Amino acid sequence: MKLRLSEEDAAFREEMRTFFTTQVPQSIRDTVAARRELTKDQIVETQQILNAAGLAVPNWPVEWGGKDWTPLQRHIWHEEMQLASVPAPLAFNASMVGPVIAAFGSQEVKERFLPATANLDIWWSQGFSEPDAGSDLASLRTTARREGDEYVVNGQKTWTTLGQYGDWIFTLVRTDPDAPKKQQGISFLLIDMTSPGLTVRPIELIDGGHEVNEVFFEDVRVPAENLVGEENRGWDYAKFLLGNERVGVAPVGSTKRWLAAAKETAGERIASDPLLAARIADLENELLALELTALRVVAHSADGKPHPASSVLKLRGTELQQAVTELYVDLAGPLSLASGAQDGSDVPDWARVSTPQYLNFRKASIYGGSNEVQRQIIAKTILGL
């Protein structure tokens, strides 16, 4: 047992820290640090900088731009990126569709999509959820009927994050409505979002923002070559994808940074308000315990199998993320009402964004497998209940 990083890993950490703090434009990092919304261009610019340096998709196979890193190095990369306020590579590309294509796609599909996906030349959207298929995703009803060398897609997806920017959407569609089990008749299909019959409609969220959409498919014709892997095996690919998603969603580094910034924001008040000091110290300790659990998980998952404690990460990680957004609202107090303040208001920026952020982050315990689904996983697969 030892705590210190090996010399190699310490050098790696330094290298990452230097890259993230010197090679990504300050204006982008300031936007993240101030917890303001990034533009599409800022996200694309960052990913292309990372990709040019080989740092956008380290989790992919080496031949497609991945890195032969240890799980610990991947963790360090992710943490340092968050601590430096660098926006992470677009998850839909880097953690979701990319690895699925790399693992299950044909050579032709790989060549066609992977380089452009790594470089964010294609912006992917995730078309999994439907109005009646949320946690019970396998009950999805969007159909893809084979007609010659095309599929004809009909149905509706929803909650499509940043679908307004999407060039392509990766979908789960029902290709065999008569399969004996609902998991069996599903395929993983890539769809060009400019296809005729496909429409995107915005959904406004409680913070007033527009980050999710509904996507409608009306006789959308999709070339059969856009199928990933085998027909009716889509559920397996989706499980692979969701497994990756869960590992990537413990947002320790960014939550740590938010909490450190909250201390600066609170300033002198901490010394005069013991309840506030205790609340912050408590959050800090819980976050440390989470980070250490993440480190235990990566240090142990060298053999490829996820450590059982990994399901703790999403559950606890999102709870703490939400707790810090709640702290900001309380720090702002009555100023937290001033979310619509413009020039001419005395309310500082951080207080203006505090409540919209708090409301927005209620999402974190719903998506990526809701926290109830995480508890179900722990109870069933770890505790055997």
Next chain:
Amino acid sequence: MDFTLDSEQTALRDAVRGLLSKTYDSTETRREVTKTDPGFSEKTWQQLAELGALGLPFAEEDGGFGAGPVEVSIVAEEIGRVLAPEPYLETILAAGLVADLGSPEQRADVIGRVAEGALVLSFAHHDIADAVVATQSGDAWTLSGVKEPVLHGARADLLVVTARTDAGVGVFLVDPAVDGVERTGYRTHDGGRAARVAFDGAAATPLGDPSADASDAVALAVARGQIALGHEAVGAIDVALRTTTEYLKTRKQFGVTLNAFQALTFRAADLYVSAELARSMVTWATLVLQDEPERAVEAASRAKLQVSRAGRHIGQEAIQLHGGIGMTAEYSVGHYTSRLTAIDHTLGDGSEHLARLASTVTDHGVVDPIG
């Protein structure tokens, strides 16, 4: 960075587990042992010594085995798993102060005998009212005042006592048989033993230089004790959680086993989260002690706070998810809850450690576990 035990450490764990699981094979056996004084098994104490468990963290030239915090944590966790009542923590903590502060003669006298199982030590630290005061006359020192509760204080062969001196805090060795020491022992709720130890001009030998303040040395020794206690708690938590989930799988109500009810399995999942977080934190604290001892006091507070939270959560829920059987002295989980409660309130409880961490929360930006 590495969180795995090496082969010697694994062998130590297996040996201690083998001994303790045989000795404390049921709640009933443990209750038998804790019923009568000294509240633990002298034979088991000897067996722990024969395994080498009692001399682990001490230098070989002092009569120890030159191992470190990780080895201590392994023993502590096994003790926690079966709630072994032997005075391991008390003895190791007090002997640690002898090792840190004592003269070569004092170390040679005490450490070797501790390692052999020939000495039970108590750390008399908690002042119930005014601090115990040390007075010097010539070369001789005497102590006056009351320490309580002193864990295993009535059985101890030797007391390591903290007392107020002109320089601040001093640490003294006291032979409990000398005039001016009065010990009143009693049971603690977790089956352990504690005592009121009153000093009235009792002869004491300083450990180290009594004209210097020993606060830092005491803080480090206490941190070591807190971290070891954390491991004991993690062992107890692990078993309490396992016992509870097994019960949910076997107990039938309404025609089904209880794990059919998500209201219960979700609570069990939350217990697992608490248990893992606590394990992560105490493991880290042990590694800090090993690799970065200058940060050990902070790490011990962090671990103790986490363990306090987890111990309460799991202790309370383990009983609740069992229903009535969890309340009985015959069944195991209630004893785990009692022990976890005792651990929480030994060497500073969750609130105390949170207050400490709160008072330093503005000294840093983010907390970096690796340093």
